[in-house]
Amino acid sequence: MSRLENRGPNSVTDEPLISVEDVKVHFEKERSLFEMFSEPDVVKAVDGVSVDIGENDVLALVGESGCGKTTLGKTIIGLQKPSAGTISYRGRDIWETKAGNTDLSFADIRSSLQIIHQDPGSSLNPNRRIVETLSEPIRLTHPAITAGERRARIHSLLERVGMTPARDFASRYPHQLSGGEKQRVALARALLMNPDVILADEAISALDVSLRVEMMDLMLDLQEEFNTSFVFISHDLSNARYFAEHGDGRVGVMYLGNLVEVGPPEQLITDPQHPYTEVLRWATPNLALDATNASEPPMRKIDIPDPVNPPSGCRFHTRCPKAREACTQLQPELREVSDSHQVACFRSDPDHEYWESSELED
Amino acid sequence: MTTTSDQLHRPRDGVSDPILEVKNAKVTYDGGETYVLDNVTFSIERNEILGVVGESGSGKSMLASALLDAIPAPGHLSGEVLYHPDQNTTVDVLEFTDSELMEYRWAEVSMVFQGAMSSFNPTMKVGAHFKDTLKAHNRVVPEGLDFARELLSDLYLDPERVLDSYPHELSGGMQQRALIALSLLLEPEVLVMDEPTAALDLLMQRSILLLLEEIKEKYDVTMVFITHDLPLVASLADRMAVMYAFELVEAGPRDQIIGDSGHPYTRALLNSTPNIDAPLEDMQPIPGKSPAPVNVPAGCSYADRCPLATDTCRQDDPVFEDIGDGHIVACHHWQQATEEIELTFNQDEGGESVEGELR
Numbered sequence: 001m002s003r004l005e006n007r008g009p010n011s012v013t014d015e016p017l018i019s020v021e022d023v024k025v026h027f028e029k030e031r032s033l034f035e036m037f038s039e040p041d042v043v044k045a046v047d048g049v050s051v052d053i054g055e056n057d058v059l060a061l062v063g064e065s066g067c068g069k070t071t072l073g074k075t076i077i078g079l080q081k082p083s084a085g086t087i088s089y090r091g092r093d094i095w096e097t098k099a100g101n102t103d104l105s106f107a108d109i110r111s112s113l114q115i116i117h118q119d120p121g122s123s124l125n126p127n128r129r130i131v132e133t134l135s136e137p138i139r140l141t142h143p144a145i146t147a148g149e150r151r152a153r154i155h156s157l158l159e160r161v162g163m164t165p166a167r168d169f170a171s172r173y174p175h176q177l178s179g180g181e182k183q184r185v186a187l188a189r190a191l192l193m194n195p196d197v198i199l200a201d202e203a204i205s206a207l208d209v210s211l212r213v214e215m216m217d218l219m220l221d222l223q224e225e226f227n228t229s230f231v232f233i234s235h236d237l238s239n240a241r242y243f244a245e246h247g248d249g250r251v252g253v254m255y256l257g258n259l260v261e262v263g264p265p266e267q268l269i270t271d272p273q274h275p276y277t278e279v280l281r282w283a284t285p286n287l288a289l290d291a292t293n294a295s296e297p298p299m300r301k302i303d304i305p306d307p308v309n310p311p312s313g314c315r316f317h318t319r320c321p322k323a324r325e326a327c328t329q330l331q332p333e334l335r336e337v338s339d340s341h342q343v344a345c346f347r348s349d350p351d352h353e354y355w356e357s358s359e360l361e362d
Numbered sequence: 363m364t365t366t367s368d369q370l371h372r373p374r375d376g377v378s379d380p381i382l383e384v385k386n387a388k389v390t391y392d393g394g395e396t397y398v399l400d401n402v403t404f405s406i407e408r409n410e411i412l413g414v415v416g417e418s419g420s421g422k423s424m425l426a427s428a429l430l431d432a433i434p435a436p437g438h439l440s441g442e443v444l445y446h447p448d449q450n451t452t453v454d455v456l457e458f459t460d461s462e463l464m465e466y467r468w469a470e471v472s473m474v475f476q477g478a479m480s481s482f483n484p485t486m487k488v489g490a491h492f493k494d495t496l497k498a499h500n501r502v503v504p505e506g507l508d509f510a511r512e513l514l515s516d517l518y519l520d521p522e523r524v525l526d527s528y529p530h531e532l533s534g535g536m537q538q539r540a541l542i543a544l545s546l547l548l549e550p551e552v553l554v555m556d557e558p559t560a561a562l563d564l565l566m567q568r569s570i571l572l573l574l575e576e577i578k579e580k581y582d583v584t585m586v587f588i589t590h591d592l593p594l595v596a597s598l599a600d601r602m603a604v605m606y607a608f609e610l611v612e613a614g615p616r617d618q619i620i621g622d623s624g625h626p627y628t629r630a631l632l633n634s635t636p637n638i639d640a641p642l643e644d645m646q647p648i649p650g651k652s653p654a655p656v657n658v659p660a661g662c663s664y665a666d667r668c669p670l671a672t673d674t675c676r677q678d679d680p681v682f683e684d685i686g687d688g689h690i691v692a693c694h695h696w697q698q699a700t701e702e703i704e705l706t707f708n709q710d711e712g713g714e715s716v717e718g719e720l721r
Contacts, residue, residue, distance in 0.1 A: 065534065065563045178651075179418070208417045208590050210634040214647035235563035238638040242645065269638060283565040284638045285593030287620055302518050302569045303535065 015091055016052035017196055017229060018076055018113075023049050023085035025071050029308070041308045045071040046082070047257035053197060053229055058249025060232040060240035060265070062280060064304055068257040070201055073233050077113035077199045089113070089196075111141055114190035118202035120182035124174040130158075130185055131170035137192050157188045160225075161218060180211045184218070191222060197229045204239060212239060220246050237284045241265040250340070253277050256307060256315040259334065263341035273343035275299075275320045314345070317360065322347065325357035375613055376601075376688015379449055380405035381552060381584050382429060382471070387441035389424050389433055398437065399424040400608040406552070408446075411578060411585040413599030413616070415592045415631070417652060421608035422588045423476075426556045429586070430467050431455050445470065447551065469499060472550040476557040478537040482529035488540050489525030495547055506547065513543040516580065517573050535566035539573070546581065554586045559594070571598045593635055596620055601688075604628045607653050607663035614689030621705075624685050624696035626668045629703040645706065662694070670695045670702065 029041035045068040053059055053076070061069040074080040075087060078094040087094045089109050092102040097109055117123040124133055134154045138145060145153075151170075158166035161184040174182055183203060190198050200219065204212045216239065223230060230247060234240045237251075244251045244265040251268050253261040253276060261274040272278045279299045299319045305311055311318045317327035326346060334342045335349065346354035382405065389399035399421045406412050416422040424433065433439045443455040447470065458466060467473075475481050482491060489507075496506035511521035517539040524532065524540050532540065538558060545553060559567040575598060578585055589595050595602065596616060603613040604625065612625040623629050630648045637645070650667035662680050665671040674694050682690045693699060 064565050209592060209636075210417055210631055210648050213634055213636055213645045216636075217647070235565075236636070237564070238636040241638065242636045279565065281638070283568040285564075285568075285591070285597060286639060287593050287596060287632065287635065287637050297569060297572065302566075303533070 016054050017057070017090065018053040019086075019088045019091075020049060020051045020053075020076060021086050021088075023072070023075055023082045023087060025068075025075055025080060026083045043307045044257045044310065045307070046075060048085075049257075049259050050085075051076075051252065051259065051262070053231065055196070055229060056223065056227050057229040058223070058232060058244050058247030059230070060234065060244040060249065060251045061254055062234055062237055062240045062251060063254035064235065066256075066304055066307060067254045069233050069254045072254065073199045073201055073231050074115075076231055077115060077197060078109060079115065107141075111137075111193040112196040113199070114193055114195040114197070115199045115201065116183070116186045116190050116203040119206055120179055120186050121174070121206075123186055124182060126174050129171055129173055130177075133174075133185070134158075134170075134189055134192060137189065141193065153192075154188075157191060158185075160222070161185075161188045161191075163188075180207055180215065183207060183215060187219065187222070191226060191228070194226065195228055197231060199231045199233070201233045202235070203232075205234065205236070213242070216243050216246075219243070223247055237269065237280045241269055253280065256304070256310050258315060258331075258344065260316065260345070261343045262334070263343075267338070267341050273337055273341070273348055274316075274345045275322050275347075276316050279319075323360045324354055325360065326352070326354040328360070375405065375690050376615070377405045377407045379408045379446075380444075381408040381446055382406040383442070383444040383446070384425075384428065385442040385444070387425075387428050387439065387443065389421075389428065389437050389439050391437050394438075397608055399428060399439075401441075402428075402605075402608075402610050404603060404610055404613060406584060406586060407601070409578075409582060409584055410600045411575075411587060411598055413595035413602040414586060414588045414605060415590065415595060415602060416588075416605030417590055419652060420605045422590075422605050423556050424608075425605065426473065426554050426586070426588050429455075429552075429554050430471055430473055431458070431463060432467070432473075465499070468495070468545075468550060469548040470550055471552040471554060472545040472548065474541055474545045474553065474555040474558045476560055478541045479529070479534065479561075481541055482537065484529055486528075487525070488527055488529060488532070491544055492525065492547060495544065499548055501548070509549075510543060510547055513546055514540065516577060517543055519543070535562050535570070538562060538566075538570065542570070542574070542577075546577065546583070549581065550583065552584045552586065554588070556588045557590070558587070560589070560591075567594060568597070574598065592631055593637065604631070609663060610692070611664065612689075612691045612693075614691075615687060618687060618689040622689075622700065623705075624689070624691035624700055625664075625693045626670055626695070626699045626703055627664045629699060629705060630667075633703075633706050641706065662692075670698055 023046055025046040027043045027045055031040055049072055061073060063069045071080060075082050078087065081095060092104050094109055096102055097104050098106045131154055135150055138150050154170060155166040158169055163169040163181060163184055204215045207215060219230065222228060232243045240251050250262055251265045252259050253274060255276050261268060261277050268277060269281065272281055279297065282298055298321050300321055301319045305318055313329050314327040314332055317323040332344045332346050334344045336342050337348050346352040385403050387399055387402045388397065390397055402425060414422055414425060427433050428439055428443060431439065431443065445453050445455050492507060492510045493503055496503050514521040514524055519536060519539055529537055559570050587595050587598060599616050602616050602619040604611050606627050612623060612628050619628065633646050634648050648667060653663055661677050662675040665675040680692045680694045682692050684690055685696060
């Protein structure tokens with residue numbers, strides 16, 4: 001699998017912040033006593049992904065439920081140990097660091113890589129006031145800081161995420177906040193650690209449509225101010241486009257554990273190279289009147305195949321309207337089609353045997 | 363909104379053959395102190411798909427429950443809900459006896475609730491839900507199950523596999539489709555869906571919408587689709603209604619609501635939506651928040667957030683005005699709104715590029 005280029009004028013050094021190399025995350029299904037000696041069912045949530053994230057970068061991952069985007073996201077910030085492959089933070093392998101084999105402390109890496117969860121309601125402790133929730137990380141990492149300083153830091157950060165008056169909000173419990181406000185608290189909590197990367201896992205999906213742009217704008221403001229990179233996970237291509245375009249980043253499309261297309265948002269949306277990207281494009285609601293009428297989906301089957309037995313060859317061939325015999329045999333690798341735009345589809349290669357093979361019949 | 367006689371009401375919103383009419387519906391809690399549905403009047407045309415749009419807490423789920431007289435206690439529903447099984451018959455849903463109400467729900471008007479995962483009993487197979495429903499409504503089980511199989515295959519599910527599975531063995535999208543099949547089991551005239559596709563990914567949402575359109579054609583059901591996701595329902599609905607702060611603020615044919623909306627709130631909602639073809643810099647959030655049910659302001663409830671608000675808006679609650687082709691708006695300044703609040707998505711260019719890319 002070819003390596004992804006680090007893009008954008010914002011990458012200050014040649015060394016990427018996070019480097020993911022040929023990472024695989026496989027989960028084994030539990031076996032009952034009778035099945036002890038049989039082969040376990042393996043779900044290949046992430047199956048061979050390589051990607052780099054630079055300083056002040058944005059990578060927006062899109063795909064269906066179950067495509068492995070959350071697992072990849074968690075692997076990128078070191079919450080999920082890969083079954084194979086490596087993840088490096090500033091050149092040091094994260095899991096080697098955890099084992100104590102590098103010159104960096106794991107605590108530093110841990111606080112540099114933060115997460116905002118999908119459901120703001122369940123990611124905040126309902127029994128704690130906001131100020132208590134936000135004090136904890138500072139207390140743990142900076143035991144010398146006094147309560148007064150801690151409070152000042154929390155208040156200024158709450159104001160920064162738009163929760164004014166901060167004093168009033170800080171003393172509230174989570175149930176006294178709206179969904180959007182809870183998500184702002186989660187963002188403030190992640191920012192407390194001055195992180196290098198924040199994983200925003202469907203961080204805006206639970207919010208009302210009208211609040212999503214506001215939340216994304218806030219995260220983008222903070223990206224510049226705090227020099228933070230974002231891995232932004234969404235199933236909505238239009239949100240991913242908005243976030244990645246404004247953050248000067250890339251959109252990565254995932255399908256059943258593989259990255260199938262990566263590129264600059266405008267290019268990927270106006271000129272999708274992978275048939276699956278076209279499917280996502282079709283699924284994204286459009287307000288333009290002549291496009292609102294539902295058209296036939298550009299795919300052959302509605303349901304995603306069972307990840308325990310993924311299709312052979314290109315994993316999308318069972319649903320792809322353009323699949324041919326060749327697609328059932330070999331898995332296409334990511335290849336460059338234009339500057340920093342990569343796609344894993346035989347159709348991107350005009351000389352591939354795909355063009356000679358026969359079309360698939362259902 | 364005080365005059366609601368049929369002559370005044372009917373032609374105004376362009377509905378000629380209503381299957382359901384809601385008149386002055388109010389839902390109150392705390393002995394009438396708190397409104398969660400405030401004087402809503404609207405009707406649903408036979409065989410149409412009506413999309414009802416509103417933010418969280420705008421009262422849209424209450425509206426859905428009101429159609430089935432199923433407001434959770436201690437809420438109190440007043441007003442009228444009229445059901446017309448055919449053009450010449452009118453029954454008042456709020457006057458039903460318990461047994462009439464039981465037959466009305468599901469067999470005449472059925473409902474799909476938010477979150478399929480919590481609608482099924484996790485300890486029962488999906489098939490058992492179908493059998494129970496048939497028995498509870500005194501239907502012949504084998505015939506009913508045959509119909510269930512047909513419904514399931516219409517929804518691109520494998521009937522035998524689904525009926526013999528426990529809910530957790532199905533994916534979210536499959537559960538949601540099985541739930542839609544279950545709600546159609548007794549061949550209802552009207553299907554009310556409250557956020558039926560929330561919690562699913564976009565691809566499954568769009569696929570379900572396509573299937574709903576096919577179902578509607580095949581079984582002649584009238585559909586009410588309630589959601590916060592305006593662009594989603596815009597691809598399906600014939601007519602749309604917009605709710606804000608427990609009131610209806612605008613209703614009309616889909617194309618008018620999207621392309622020529624008269625209420626400043628609808629226009630702000632359209633502009634705040636991330637849209638795949640709109641220029642990125644033009645998307646704007648709506649400033650301010652919607653009012654809480656306890657202190658809905660006098661006058662227009664949107665006045666505090668509205669860029670066009672004047673003293674009139676803060677004093678007088680606007681009444682619905684007909685602005686043509688069954689398009690009604692409750693705003694004092696709808697003309698000004700259409701002129702001054704520009705819709706940011708570019709319709710001509712946007713549409714063409716989609717078609718071009720997908721070919």
